[in-house]
Amino acid sequence: MEFRHVSVLLNECIEGLNIKEDGVYVDGTLGGGGHSFEIARRLGKGGRLIGIDQDTDAINAARERLSEFGDKITFVHDNFENVKEIFKNLGLEKADGFLIDIGVSSFQLDEAERGFSYMQDAPLDMRMNSESELSAYDVVNSYSEEALDNVIFKYGEERWAKRIAQFIVKERENKPIETTFELVDIIKKAIPKGARKDGPHPAKRTFQAIRIEVNRELEILEKTIDDMTDLLNTEGRLCVITFHSLEDRIVKNAFRKQENPCTCPPEFPVCVCGKKPKGRIITRKPVLPSSEELKENHRSRSAKLRIFERR
Numbered sequence: 001m002e003f004r005h006v007s008v009l010l011n012e013c014i015e016g017l018n019i020k021e022d023g024v025y026v027d028g029t030l031g032g033g034g035h036s037f038e039i040a041r042r043l044g045k046g047g048r049l050i051g052i053d054q055d056t057d058a059i060n061a062a063r064e065r066l067s068e069f070g071d072k073i074t075f076v077h078d079n080f081e082n083v084k085e086i087f088k089n090l091g092l093e094k095a096d097g098f099l100i101d102i103g104v105s106s107f108q109l110d111e112a113e114r115g116f117s118y119m120q121d122a123p124l125d126m127r128m129n130s131e132s133e134l135s136a137y138d139v140v141n142s143y144s145e146e147a148l149d150n151v152i153f154k155y156g157e158e159r160w161a162k163r164i165a166q167f168i169v170k171e172r173e174n175k176p177i178e179t180t181f182e183l184v185d186i187i188k189k190a191i192p193k194g195a196r197k198d199g200p201h202p203a204k205r206t207f208q209a210i211r212i213e214v215n216r217e218l219e220i221l222e223k224t225i226d227d228m229t230d231l232l233n234t235e236g237r238l239c240v241i242t243f244h245s246l247e248d249r250i251v252k253n254a255f256r257k258q259e260n261p262c263t264c265p266p267e268f269p270v271c272v273c274g275k276k277p278k279g280r281i282i283t284r285k286p287v288l289p290s291s292e293e294l295k296e297n298h299r300s301r302s303a304k305l306r307i308f309e310r311r
Contacts, residue, residue, distance in 0.1 A: 007034030008300045009241055012287050013099055014038050016239045016307040022046035023096030023236075028080030028224075029053060031105045033062035039099070040069040050095075052076045052086065054129035058105065079129065081220040084227050094236070098228040101241040102217065103303070104128075116211060118203035121181040126211045136210050140183060141176050145169045155218065155246065156209030164190040164206055183207075208244065218246060225254040225308075229278050232310035237282070243302050248286065255281045255308045282307035 007013075013035055017025065021044030027036045030053035040049050051066070051073055053059050059077050066073050076086055080100055087093070108116050108128065115125030115136055126136035143151065145165045153161035167190035168177065177183055184203045188196065196202045212218055228238050242248040261275035286304035293300050 006297045006299070007031075007038075008101065008103065008297065008303045009287060009289060009293070009305045010034060010038060012305055013239050013241070014042070016282065016287070016305065017097040017099065017237055018235075019043070020047075020096055024048045024050070024092065024094070025097045026050045026052065026083070026095050026099070026228075028083065028098060028100040028228075029102070030062045030075070031055075031058050031101065033065040035099055035101065036062060036066060036073070039097075040066060040073055043069075043072060047072060049073045050076060050086070050090065050092075052078055052080050052083070054079045055105075055108070056130070079220070081224050081227075083224065083231065087231060093231075094233045095228075095231055096233050096236045098232070098236075098238045099241075100224070100228075100239075102221070102247050103241065103243045103299075104211070115180055116207070118180060118184050118201055118207045121179055123179060124177065124183060126207075126214045128215045132214075134214055136214055137176075137178065139210050139213055140168060141172055151213045152206050152209045154209070155212040156205035156207075157246070158205040158209065160191045160195065161206075161209075166190070180207075212246075218250060221247060221250050222254050225251065225258075229258055229308065229310060232279075234310055236310045238308045238310075239305060240307075241303055241305050243304075248304050248306070251306050252286075255306060258308060277311065279308055279310040282309050 019025065019039060019042045025039050027039065027049065030036055030051040036049060036051050043049060049072060051062055056077060059075055063075055074090065078086055104116055108114050112120040112122040115122045124136040124140055148165035148168055149162045152158050152164055158164065164187055167186050171177060171186050187203045187206050191202050232238060240251045242251055258278045259281050260277060262271050263273045263275060264271050283306050286306050289300040289303055
């Protein structure tokens with residue numbers, strides 16, 4: 001299948017990055033190269049773009065799509081959490097902008113064999129990096145009932161997490177749970193019929209939770225925001241697109257901490273902790289997709305963009 005991914009909040013991201021022709025920019029979630037194409041198009045002779053992705057299919061597709069920009073772009077097969085090490089290896093010190101899009105690509109959702117979707121039957125996988133050791137199969141078949149309950153409740157905000165975990169453990173006593181549809185059936189049995197009438201697909205929250213666990217998505221997000229902020233030049237910007245409340249909350253709180261890191265008790269007349277602000281929040285409220293974008297791409301409906309500027 002051709003790698004495709006409709007870039008969400010594309011114009012808003014490009015505007016938010018405030019691109020300089022001779023700047024250094026990093027697309028930490030390269031995907032199909034949609035955001036990167038628009039960044040590279042605005043770079044002049046001295047400009048440089050680093051495209052990072054942990055998915056080899058994404059790297060290969062983006063390399064082809066962005067071939068016209070030649071050596072202006074450097075492709076890196078890695079996780080954006082390793083951005084400081086990546087910079088060290090490339091001999092870079094600072095960047096003028098970072099962009100990370102935390103969503104799953106359309107390709108990953110639509111390619112059944114990747115096991116991300118509850119709408120297509122496939123082996124349980126959900127690894128964004130196919131070389132990673134932990135897969136959805138491992139989570140579902142080896143985690144204890146308590147651990148499953150914790151993952152599904154914490155990362156999926158699923159009210160029926162405990163019951164779903166119980167049903168998974170009971171089912172796997174007979175045989176391993178191997179496919180997405182097998183897991184969907186178990187989830188449907190676990191959630192009472194009345195609770196399945198309204199809202200999203202009954203498996204949506206559980207699949208989200210397992211995907212986050214497999215790819216350590218929330219675990220690495222706050223650390224990465226700190227690292228990328230440290231690597232920004234003055235007036236450089238960090239743009240982060242999220243797709244659910246857990247991610248957005250982490251980004252919002254991380255940006256607030258960067259803007260106001262002081263840990264002194266509020267009753268202190270002056271700051272004595274010595275922690276200085278790293279910059280300012282550009283977006284007091286998240287930027288949301290326009291009505292036109294929502295019509296063209298229904299997967300953008302939960303997207304939120306937040307922007308931070310280094311001082």
